[in-house]
Amino acid sequence: MIQIRQLTKTYGAKRALDGFDLSLTTGVTGLLGPNGAGKTTLLRCLATTLAPDAGTVNAFGLDPADRAQRTALRRRLGYLPQNPGAYPHFTAFDLVDYVAILKELTDREHRHAEVRRVLAEVNLTQQARTKVRKLSGGMRQRLALAQALLGEPDLLILDEPTVGLDPEQRMIFRALISRLGESRTVVLSTHQTEDVAALCERVVVMRAGRAVFDGTPGGLAAVADGRVWLSQAAPATSTLFWRTADGRYRTxxxxxxxxEATAPGVEDGYLTLLGEAA
Incomplete structure (x- = not known):
């Protein structure tokens, strides 16, 4: 169980988190929200890379405000930041191996086996000896995910994990994360509502540092019940519409x-909930 209570973080005059509360258990939870909603700040606090101004985080009975407990918690989590850094002249294998050393995997044989395992998980075995600077953007993103998977963490924190992934890679990612979510806690932030609909059993929508929705993807889609329409002509009174592949207009x-009414999706519920902020 992970408990976040009254978490507050301010940058100058902007309050990124405003008394935020959240409880997490085993499974995959998706965070949605517009830019500046506080998603990345929340994940950084949960990953212990940022200290909140007020409030508490308690994960697996550990308090990251205490130095020794923070170290113990870091041993149990994996973190993919929004903008992962990488040493361009390292090979993919050497970079993950270096991170594995930082994660206290000191036995060389065991560590190298673990490096090979996580590279295989993200389908980068063939690129293990390729320099990072020669990898595509999607490959670098998968390499960063491999680092987060080292040591089979109990808590996996992913900030915009599918950026740069093509459809096949996204499918592999979804299969991997759904499997991991069966036995551990996964929290991911994304702007991709289709990822939430396909992957997350729970979704939290954030706005201005607070949660404005906490439920299932189906529950979020239901927010737009009676608000989604299909017509043969473009609506004259709305700007929230587009022409679909079959030539009709979705409003x-x-x-x-x-x-005529049509079934809403997660994106419809999200846009309805947040209005112009979305």
Missing amino acids: LGERPAAA
């Missing part, structure tokens, strides 16, 4: 003339 909001 979110008030019913256009001669329109």
